[in-house]
Amino acid sequence: MIVVSAATGALGRLVIGHLLTRLPADRITAAVREPARAADLAALGVDVRLGDYDRPESLRSAYAGADRVLLISSPELAPDRRIRQHLAAVEAARDSGVRAIAYTSFLGADRDGDGMNAAHHGTERAIVDSGLAWTMLRNPFYSxxxxxxxxxxxxxxxxxxxxxxxxxxxTAFRTDLAEAAANVLIDDAHLGQGYDLTxxxxxxxxxxxxxxxxxxxxxxxxxxxxxxxxxxxxxxxxxxxxxxxxxxxxxxxxxxxxxxxxxxxxxxxxx
Known part of the structure; x- marks a missing residue:
């Protein structure tokens, strides 16, 4: 099973759309802060679960039984809160027995831990240190x-x-980046790779x-x-x-x- 976190955001919905062209709906789970906003996904057969970055216990339930998780970065701009949310998700994935995690990072986050990349850099380091298999998707600004x-x-x-x-x-279009994320989630060949997407x-x-x-x-x-x-x-x-x-x-x-x-x-x- 694949879990897409923050699945009601623009990127998350596109990722699920691409996954649905390749996988049965019952193999896809949408982890969302407000399940009522995902009624359209539920109608497609996607399992919708509460998964709030600010409620770690909900993330453990959301990730239960998952083989892979797509951790879509939080829209929170304050680096301290953002990294706290991301680390909670990484910990929940590890504790729930998830095998692999893909993370939507940002260009340069592998080298730069300052400014807007501070939370991304810290999240990447935490994922690598977690023992989970991983793929980093370092996105540019959206076209x-x-x-x-x-x-x-x-x-x-x-x-x-x-x-x-x-x-x-x-820049790159959100739909291209969503398709790239879907490709990564269904192919083991991408594990251990950090992609600088432009x-x-x-x-x-x-x-x-x-x-x-x-x-x-x-x-x-x-x-x-x-x-x-x-x-x-x-x-x-x-x-x-x-x-x-x-x-x-x-x-x-x-x-x-x-x-x-x-x-x-x-x-x-x-x-």
Whole structure:
């Protein structure tokens, strides 16, 4: 049996969707904080169990009888609480007799234990030390945050702006990362592997060009003179520094196919 933790989140639902194309529903369990929100999964035959990162006793019940667990990282941003939640899940998996755990980490967490990677780095170390078989899925930022239906406004105005300084972004689509996680969960060949998952490198000037080709409209790229507010401004700053240009072929290898391309992504976003 495979347990997907945090299964009612966007990534968890996608992982379960991919698993259902390969496994009987009765071999898949969704561990969730609010079982009532997983009625759709239960209707598909998935076993829905209470599994709250803040309630370790519920995790032990949720993981009972499981061979593998996908530990999807908590959305909690405070590193101390996040690592506490993750360590509770790792301990519960070990105590419940789980054989292997896959963890959705973040790029660089194997080397960097500071800032946003502090909890990821600590979780990876705890998993390795637990004695469980493991696979680390070090995800990049989601392409979905940048390439989505909101691009229609750029097509309508004929202008696309960013504060990336022309640097590349190695983002990947959530659905590709979910499929990679599902592949890892059903194949022992991935045990003991740490994957640095990146999508095809792209730039905003390339995005403007592809938008124009897809719509037949002229879309000019312009570098923003002021930083965007909020999280997007922070992400643009990371890109401008070159921090999002690292590339590997790990996602391609785990998927067994090329990840979603920029042109495919734009077609889906505007579809």
């Amino acid at each position: 979905d945050a940048f390439i989505n239906a909101g691009l229609r406004s750029a097509v309508e105005s004929g202008e696309l702006t960013s504060g990336t300084g022309g640097r590349g972004l190695n 999508g095809p490198l792209w730039t905003y000037s390339q995005l403007a060009e592809v938008l124009g080709e897809a719509t037949g409209q002229v879309v000019e790229y312009r570098e923003a003179t002021e930083q965007a507010p909020g999280p997007m401004g922070w992400l643009m700053g990371l890109a401008r520094s070159g921090a999002l240009e690292r590339q590997t072929d790990d996602l391609h290898r785990v998927l067994g196919r090329p990840p979603t391309t920029l042109r495919q992504a734009v077609a889906l976003a505007l579809g």
